[in-house]
Amino acid sequence: MAEVAAEKKNRTELIVAVLLAAAVIVYIALDCLRYGVKEGFDGFWERFGVGIGAICTLAVYSFLYRENPIYRFMEHILVGLSVGYMTAVVWTETMTPNWLDRLVGADGRVPNLLWILPVFPGLLWYFQLSRRHVWLSRLIIMFFMGTGSGLAFRGQFSLPLRRAGTGDPEFQTDSHHLRRRHTFHLAQLLRSRLHRGGAVRAVLLLLLVPTRAEQSAAAVEPSRTLLFDGLLRHDIRHDRAGTHVAVHRPSRIPLPRLAGPGFVSRRSGRG
């Protein structure tokens, strides 16, 4: 009994699919003809392109219902186009400008036959296809793993941990509400420089209960309440007399303030 029901279900699905497909194709054909008549070949080609795009989109959306032959056909075409595109792009964007043009001396350069040398290690890759000499391809593979890991080793220091490297004590962004002269002191070393966004924030937050406290900007008071807004906003500045002036400024982004009654009413100026 179940097979009969499944059979009937498949048949109805097939009929519905065929009807829908026919309707779409007829509509696109008419649309192309109308523009073809009105604007000649250009108009026809334009609408034909739009029609093809519509068919591709509907084919992919048909996958939402279930995996069907139309989607499978469109998927193979997509993979074929993508492999073809990538192969052609690697040849025209990477290999020709960096290797072939230098070897044959394209656009006025002197042909440099030394560039024939990279071909030999390059051909080692293709020993992977052979049964007996597979180990030869291992040489080039391991060389590239060494390059990859060597670059990754230094990469960890440039991308995530880069900030300490720049070591630029005097970094001032003159944006209108970020008048921040980072005269350097230890807390700042880690606050926003150690790695993207600063490791100190991660640990400060893990250690501290993230309550928020906001002090008025104008008051310069040596003693300060110790609740932090999830990170330290201290900004030590050497003034001319050489004494340290501790100014605790509010964060320039007016984040929600969960404490400090006095502050709320005096939100002057900053939206």
Add this chain to the structure above:
Amino acid sequence: MRRYLIMVLTFVGGLYFFLEFVLPEETGISDMVAEIGKVTLVIGGFAFLLGVINLLRLHTAKITMRRPGYHNSIALMVALFFMVIVHLWKYYANADDDDSVMRIYNLLWDRIRVPIDSTIFSLLAFYIVSAAYRSFRIKSAEAALMMGTAVIVMLGQIPMGQKVTLWLKGYETSPDWWWLAQVRVDTIREWLMQVMNAAAQRGIILGAAVGALALSMRIWLSLERGSFFDRQ
């Protein structure tokens, strides 16, 4: 003996880039970095046909043996060669816009590849909703916490959601209930994203950076064990 040769090769592969990074500028080691980078790129570039050969082998086998669905393989092969030919023709004839080859190329790219890419990207919207529906079940305290945060962040992002707590804004001036004005869905969302989420991310970034460092050191110095690495 081969094992030792492979270890040396792996080490040499990464040596130059490490030295270029560590040694200061004056040693002049970094003048060649662009050149060496290009040579490595070219040698790596030669491998671009390997994957294609395997794909062609797979699909020609499917066609020759008439396995079910071989018409899809024919479509794939036709699309592949057609795209390669049109792209190379466009490159070598450096066709400009009103050439016929550009017309075909635009058809393949703007009319087939780009619509399908953005349609598959849009499938995400359907999958997000069905994944959220299927897997957000309050099985444990953490699951409840995760769902609560998700709802707050989502509500805080859309106008209708913000309206749910917008009436709290009126309390901003009242002396003893001033804090109530802050506890709104969008302000909590902002705080969650700006403070909690950002800090949690940094914890993971730091951990991953140190982990990546250790693994790259192990691979570079061939300390890594496991079937792939200590082969003869």
Add this chain to the structure above:
Amino acid sequence: MAEKNENEGNAWYNVLQRIDRRIISLVVFLLVSIPFFVSIPVRMEISPVVKSLYDKVEMIAEENKRSGEEKVVLLAMAWSPSVKAENEPQTAAMIEHLFRRGVKFILMSHVLPEGPLMAERIAETTAKRLGKKYGEDWVNFGYRRMATADFRAFVEDIYVMIEKDFRGTPIRDVPVMKNVSSLRDVALVFCVTGSSAHYWWIFYAQPVVRCDIGVGVTAIIGPEVRPLIDAGQVVGMMEGLSGAAQYEQLLKNPARGTRGMASQNLVHLWVIVAMALGNIGYVMERRRRKERMKELE
């Protein structure tokens, strides 16, 4: 696994947990398409990060008027057609704001070729509406591929890397570039990206020329930019479609972003409702199972 066979029963709470994903997708499809026919008004709370970006551009316009010198804004268009839904409204909102305030800007990209072309279309349509002219009010460098070393050279001196704009006219005699030679003369770099192209500007441009960086990103990259805002490297951000809609609301000019927000509005609500349904069914079923357990003992 264990869960699957439990909710095989047909009680209402079992059915609630087994809604077919096709129905869920159909509802999503309907909710997304409703706002195209019925215009739903959208009033949003402006998030501080969008507000600080808006204030920054306002401040540049004020300073240009006060000091008379023409500070320029550089729009780095590192987005491709697949992320058009979120990045195009952001670009349009920023171009609208710059045109209205008379701030000249440069369109360019060193990462993706499609970005500047699509931005050019937006600029032309907006310019027609607001009476602005190419060359006087904005210039478009088009796509210029730059590796790290080239990019660093570009930051120091624009003319080293770029001689002609995307139409082929040499950029030296374009009025916009009158007193612009390097990134130091740029007041704000607004990078619109679907990936993390803004790190180019933060790692290589900011330490050298101290320029302010604004970012228009897809919603998924938003959380990653927040630590940078906190650290002061990024001035402000438009986060996804809601960022663009909030910016349009600040400009009082509802356009693509606001229309998109209406659909996003409904779909977000549907996600919350779907999750609630699933959980109501789940909780009720667990309670029923506990009751049945008690009866058995």
Add this chain to the structure above:
Amino acid sequence: MHATYAMMILIGVFCGPIVYYILVARAGRQIYIRPIPGLSAIDEAVGRATEMGRPVLYSTGLSYLNIIGLCSVAILSHVARLAARYDLRIVVPVNTYLLYPIAEESVREAYADEGKLDLFNAEDVLYVPGQFPYAAAVVGLMHREKPAANFFFGYFAAESLILAEAGSQVGAIQVAGTPDILQLPFFITACDYTIIGEEYYAATAYLTREPTMIGSLRGQDMGKVVMTTFVVLMFVFAILMGIWPGVFRSNWIVEMLLR
């Protein structure tokens, strides 16, 4: 980009403990690793695939030849070895032309180690470039091959949820792992087990339990401990600066550090 003094110190702070603990581990000291559910689930997943006799799918995502791709290949060699031991087929779609030969080599070595080289079918390692064509091909593959266990290790972008959700619709056990933060929410929602941050890089050490690799794990943690104590020191120092700004006459330490 050249290292400044601060970076040189950081190299020392992080690499010193790693090398030291590798030597200690080689000298035979037992080092404890906390159980990671996701990684121990790999055996369970492949076991389930054997019961159902369905193939195993291992996707390296969009990883290139950086450390994320290399780690993905390292984990692939373990999963492939497990699959070879139980005579299972393993399908490996790869996205970049440079990682493809390395992945194929890794699977071939795994089958050779288990002595089942005849079972190895080179056509099971597929090369599909392009982000969304890759997603479409893998999703189509899942619906046709109906794998019983899916593994997603490597760098993923927007297509992570498409793969994970399609996999769960096919009813497979799914283990995902990525150091990248952006795709974690999608994997956590749609997959059964998820590996986060440094667990991803510790996977090979956890699976092989080799002394040198476990030693390097301990070395990593020591590096982090040093970092955290350094930061806590900063925190205490900042409080002092807050209460009594003149507590440190000058910042000579720091000027030296960051010259």
